[in-house]
Amino acid sequence: MTKKIQCSAIIFDFDGTLADSMPFLATIGIQTMMKYYDVDYEEAAERYKSTTGLPYEHQVNLNFPGHEQNERAIEEFEKLKIDRIFEQRLFPDVVETLTKLNDMRISVFVSSSTYQPIIAEYFAKRELSTCFTEIVGYRPGFEKGKHHFEHIKAEHGIRLDDTLFVGDSLKDYERSKGYCRFVGIEGMFKEENFRREGHEGPVIQQVSELLAIIEPL
Numbered sequence: 491m492t493k494k495i496q497c498s499a500i501i502f503d504f505d506g507t508l509a510d511s512m513p514f515l516a517t518i519g520i521q522t523m524m525k526y527y528d529v530d531y532e533e534a535a536e537r538y539k540s541t542t543g544l545p546y547e548h549q550v551n552l553n554f555p556g557h558e559q560n561e562r563a564i565e566e567f568e569k570l571k572i573d574r575i576f577e578q579r580l581f582p583d584v585v586e587t588l589t590k591l592n593d594m595r596i597s598v599f600v601s602s603s604t605y606q607p608i609i610a611e612y613f614a615k616r617e618l619s620t621c622f623t624e625i626v627g628y629r630p631g632f633e634k635g636k637h638h639f640e641h642i643k644a645e646h647g648i649r650l651d652d653t654l655f656v657g658d659s660l661k662d663y664e665r666s667k668g669y670c671r672f673v674g675i676e677g678m679f680k681e682e683n684f685r686r687e688g689h690e691g692p693v694i695q696q697v698s699e700l701l702a703i704i705e706p707l
């Protein structure tokens with residue numbers, strides 16, 4: 491058996507990691523690209539997937555730089571998202587996993603490209619807010635990755651060397667580099683995709699698998 495990873499904090503991505511929201515988000519993200527830009531399903535799906543993990547405004551700006559429809563597309567996506575994001579379920583083992591991590595006295599955070607008030611409300615509705623030391627969401631200029639990790643370190647005295655970031659997108663892995671250790675979770679991307687990006691650490695299929703590979707510091 492391999493040695494367990496010692497950690498004092500775990501930061502979870504939200505969409506596709508804790509919440510089973512990626513099928514919904516990909517559907518509206520692709521649909522919006524097809525509506526506002528001259529792209530077919532295949533191309534929109536590829537453009538969506540290659541930038542997934544980033545806020546939609548970045549996905550659009552990266553794919554269609556300077557396009558006159560960008561503002562309207564972003565606005566429409568965010569409207570479609572807020573209409574139905576609260577119905578998107580958590581993966582079935584999330585509550586149990588969070589509870590166990592709390593029992594182990596590991597600090598638990600969320601770092602997401604979804605707007606802060608939306609994720610805060612999502613967990614408040616499910617009476618799960620107290621599972622987290624802090625829920626850190628997106629606002630322009632304050633993103634998942636460097637900004638969020640440095641904020642968590644400064645605000646909570648967390649050592650990033652002792653922190654794991656768990657995420658489902660290749661962008662999550664990219665943004666963890668140089669800050670904290672990464673655990674990939676399969677969904678939109680498979681283990682081989684993470685490996686191709688250079689990730690050598692764990693890749694899991696569901697969050698509860700974390701419990702077998704970590705131990706509190």
Ligand SMILES: [Mg+2]
Pocket residue numbers: 503504505506507543657658659
């Ligand atoms: Mg995600």
